[in-house]
Amino acid sequence: MFRAVSTPLAQKFITGAVATTGLGASYLLYQDSITANAMTAAEHGLHPPAYGWSHNGMFETFDHASIRRGFQVYRDVCAACHSLDRIAWRNLVGVSHTASEAKAFCEELEYDDEPDDEGAPRKRPGKLADYLPSPYENEQAARAANQGALPPDLSLIVKARHGACDYIFSLLTGYPDEPPAGVVLPPGSNYNPYFPGGSIAMGRVLFDELVEYEDGTPATTSQMAKDVTTFLNWAAEPEHDDRKKWGLKALIVTSSLYLVAIWVKRFKWQPIKNRKIRFDPPKK
Amino acid sequence: MSFLRDLIDFALPVAYAEEPENEDEVEESAKVEEEEEAEAEDQEEAVEDAEGDDEGDDEDEDDEDDEDDEDELKDPLDTLRDECQETSACKPYVHHFHECIERVTKEMEEEDYESKHYKEDCVEEFFHLQHCINDCVAPKLFHKLK
Numbered sequence: 001m002f003r004a005v006s007t008p009l010a011q012k013f014i015t016g017a018v019a020t021t022g023l024g025a026s027y028l029l030y031q032d033s034i035t036a037n038a039m040t041a042a043e044h045g046l047h048p049p050a051y052g053w054s055h056n057g058m059f060e061t062f063d064h065a066s067i068r069r070g071f072q073v074y075r076d077v078c079a080a081c082h083s084l085d086r087i088a089w090r091n092l093v094g095v096s097h098t099a100s101e102a103k104a105f106c107e108e109l110e111y112d113d114e115p116d117d118e119g120a121p122r123k124r125p126g127k128l129a130d131y132l133p134s135p136y137e138n139e140q141a142a143r144a145a146n147q148g149a150l151p152p153d154l155s156l157i158v159k160a161r162h163g164a165c166d167y168i169f170s171l172l173t174g175y176p177d178e179p180p181a182g183v184v185l186p187p188g189s190n191y192n193p194y195f196p197g198g199s200i201a202m203g204r205v206l207f208d209e210l211v212e213y214e215d216g217t218p219a220t221t222s223q224m225a226k227d228v229t230t231f232l233n234w235a236a237e238p239e240h241d242d243r244k245k246w247g248l249k250a251l252i253v254t255s256s257l258y259l260v261a262i263w264v265k266r267f268k269w270q271p272i273k274n275r276k277i278r279f280d281p282p283k284k
Numbered sequence: 285m286s287f288l289r290d291l292i293d294f295a296l297p298v299a300y301a302e303e304p305e306n307e308d309e310v311e312e313s314a315k316v317e318e319e320e321e322a323e324a325e326d327q328e329e330a331v332e333d334a335e336g337d338d339e340g341d342d343e344d345e346d347d348e349d350d351e352d353d354e355d356e357l358k359d360p361l362d363t364l365r366d367e368c369q370e371t372s373a374c375k376p377y378v379h380h381f382h383e384c385i386e387r388v389t390k391e392m393e394e395e396d397y398e399s400k401h402y403k404e405d406c407v408e409e410f411f412h413l414q415h416c417i418n419d420c421v422a423p424k425l426f427h428k429l430k
Contacts, residue, residue: 222360
């Protein structure tokens with residue numbers, strides 16, 4: 001076989017075949033790239049700008065007053081459609097609310113209790129250990145109520161989207177009054193430039209003065225969006241504040257250990273570095 | 285500064301306040317009220333500042349708004365967006381966007397629009413404009429929010 005390839009004619013033939021295949025493939029790809037309109041700007045979605053979140057720095061913690069306001073926005077607005085499965089009432093205690101405030105929230109609600117002696121289901125008021133309730137029984141019910149679109153669980157949404165807080169904030173505040181001319185939206189959807197593809201099933205939900213803040217903060221759309229995003233960031237990263245505190249401690253401890261190590265090394269080596277080696281040649 | 289505070293927090297034992305007992309609550313709420321008053325004053329100042337900024341061309345509109353409702357809330361995001369649209373950096377994008385809308389609307393009125401192979405939209409022009417506005421709004425907005 002090797003002998004066959006080594007004849008000049010066969011070599012020419014193989015080179016020709018390889019060249020034709022390569023050129024042909026390149027031409028086809030080029031043709032395809034002219035007509036295909038994959039990944040337009042609209043499909044990527046508009047990139048959100050970087051906002052100055054108060055928890056952005058390496059040693060910055062969450063703004064807990066903002067978390068508290070954000071919970072109010074979630075409870076009054078978003079909770080109508082979105083669940084927050086991973087947060088229990090007890091998680092709010094010491095973060096945004098006191099124990100009795102959180103208890104007051106959950107005691108307003110009914111949760112399934114153990115069945116009675118006849119096996120009939122019973123209800124009981126909520127406890128701190130209960131998780132936040134979902135607005136819908138199951139996914140089908142959620143889709144049916146939202147024209148087939150599923151409102152995602154918001155527990156981890158900040159971690160689950162490129163752009164994190166900046167994206168969520170921009171999404172909530174980014175609904176233009178009308179879509180740019182020429183954009184055709186499927187029925188029941190809304191235009192939002194930040195949502196990849198531009199057509200989102202969730203309409204604009206935040207409007208000025210939709211909620212009334214107990215601390216008197218003016219409830220503008222952007223204020224509510226900022227607060228609810230901070231709240232959702234906390235929900236996705238409840239360990240955030242502790243993590244940064246531990247990071248700081250780790251830095252302090254490791255850097256002091258480093259300094260101690262340098263000192264110990266110099267201490268141990270001092271006699272060796274400082275010794276003087278003298279050679280006295282023997283006298284003749 | 286908060287780095288320093290963290291350091292101090294770390295070095296010193298930290299005490300977390302318990303919930304206020306019922307007796308204290310009266311005092312507490314009195315304090316809160318005082319704070320609220322102070323804040324309200326701050327806001328009024330802020331509103332005045334904002335109004336001072338967009339004096340001139342849209343003064344008449346402002347006056348009309350004021351008549352409707354004395355303490356109408358204006359989202360700082362909307363104010364900033366309006367201001368940023370007028371900057372020399374973003375003016376060209378506004379121009380292109382409006383030009384595109386005009387062009388596309390005209391095209392849509394043509395008879396054979398439905399059967400056209402390629403239908404233009406203004407998404408790209410819109411994105412360029414929004415990008416410019418965002419770059420101008422983003423560094424300022426969070427100083428105006430709490």
